[in-house]
Amino acid sequence: MSSAPTTLPNNNAAATAGGATPSPTFSPLYQQIKALITRSLQSGEWRPGELIPSEVELANRFKVSQGTVRKAIDELSAENLVVRRQGKGTFVATHHEARAQFRFLRLKPDVGEPLYPDNTIIDAKRLRAPADIARQLDIKTGDSVVFLKRMQSFDNAPTILEELWLPGTIFKGLSVERVLQYKGPMYALLETEFGTQMIRAVENIKAVVADQVTADLLQLPLNTPLLSVTRVSFTYGDKPVEVRRSYYVTNNHHYRNDLN
């Protein structure tokens, strides 16, 4: 009573050039497709903001059904690597958008709508990575890093004071002058100038009190309580590409987090 198989047996081909050995670790087809699409995103075959090929087109290219491509893109969409728009297509995510502006910023005003920050660069230079920064950036102590110190104000109230470290090798052409003149969101700059996309980040939060220097810059009394937020941002392949140490003033703002 056996019926003729209408589907192919499970294999690991998926239209790759170099035939991969049939690994014992099983991986679903849609995961392989997802990896292939991710590689194209990473390589810049489709740039941020651009339209990627339609699902049918990708299905043809990879010799799989549309449903399999769909499931792959579903996950990429859930991870914010791409954005679906019904009737139009699927687009590569970009930090050059109003909505993306606040993607990683959890600090919200206690009352009213979020405002756009005014950025002021306090310091910008190249230096050798301290041990702790190097460890978090997965580089060697003493390697070149770009260092930035800046202030973000909302409605003319100094609210965020932060220091950023970026690996010098990745952002080789990032000049101090370029940073000083730039006013927009940092991740948009890194995206267009270096093709480095921030995909996800991890934040560690502690409570501290302001020392004299910090208090002066934030125009607060000494010992004012502040949120200390240390962020590590990652690009494709879970590669860390930014360490950011921020102080958040929470007198009129709060850090908001949704738990599911």
Place this chain on the structure above:
Amino acid sequence: MSSAPTTLPNNNAAATAGGATPSPTFSPLYQQIKALITRSLQSGEWRPGELIPSEVELANRFKVSQGTVRKAIDELSAENLVVRRQGKGTFVATHHEARAQFRFLRLKPDVGEPLYPDNTIIDAKRLRAPADIARQLDIKTGDSVVFLKRMQSFDNAPTILEELWLPGTIFKGLSVERVLQYKGPMYALLETEFGTQMIRAVENIKAVVADQVTADLLQLPLNTPLLSVTRVSFTYGDKPVEVRRSYYVTNNHHYRNDLN
């Protein structure tokens, strides 16, 4: 060249008893199925920890394909209302598990693995809801609430001091004695005793310094910086059922958050 339709036209039947009027707001079938399953969860037809009917069984019950049920359960699983286990079935989520223990707790030790807290109840009583609490619980000022104050210690170090407010009408039979003798996780108690499942929560975080009372209880110097975490927890239907105001000591711990 028209082919015979193999699928039903879009309707809003979905095996409901009282025939709903075909509303102008279109809702996909799987969303309707999801709502039906959610209702069964809420009503207690399947209790926390229990196995729910298999996908095929639900498909038969609702007169839809397995794929549609699957997509509904996919979303419920993503929202942590149910847990899938391949080869075994789909289970109703419960707070009576080691993994669920830390589901809403973002405070992690700086080094080492998370430990289970020792809970000490400092105060437990019924009182009339203050205005701000009432507003957050969506009840009237002066309505009865259960008030709890407790301390959580990790490795004998006082780390979390918190106050909880629960609506008196929902947790009517919750006696002070019951709370004082109970040692396990709060949400597990509320789940088994009152059938109230905590589904999601929102946290607002600020930095503060310890006043004398707080400092004494936490065995810290006056003015030690602390995280002030205000949480509102919700059950089915986005109904708020808990307000929790906590102070986190971040000398050896940090609040961890993943950004996507």
Place this chain on the structure above:
DNA sequence: TAGTGGTCTAGACCACGCT
């Protein structure tokens, strides 16, 4: 009107957990 993502179906086989 054509093209895209979104929904829905029916059926097959695979991986897993238990008996």
Place this chain on the structure above:
DNA sequence: GCGTGGTCTAGACCACTAG
């Protein structure tokens, strides 16, 4: 061996966008 969730396919129709 059987039942469960997990993967994959092929094909149809619906909802939305734009030329």
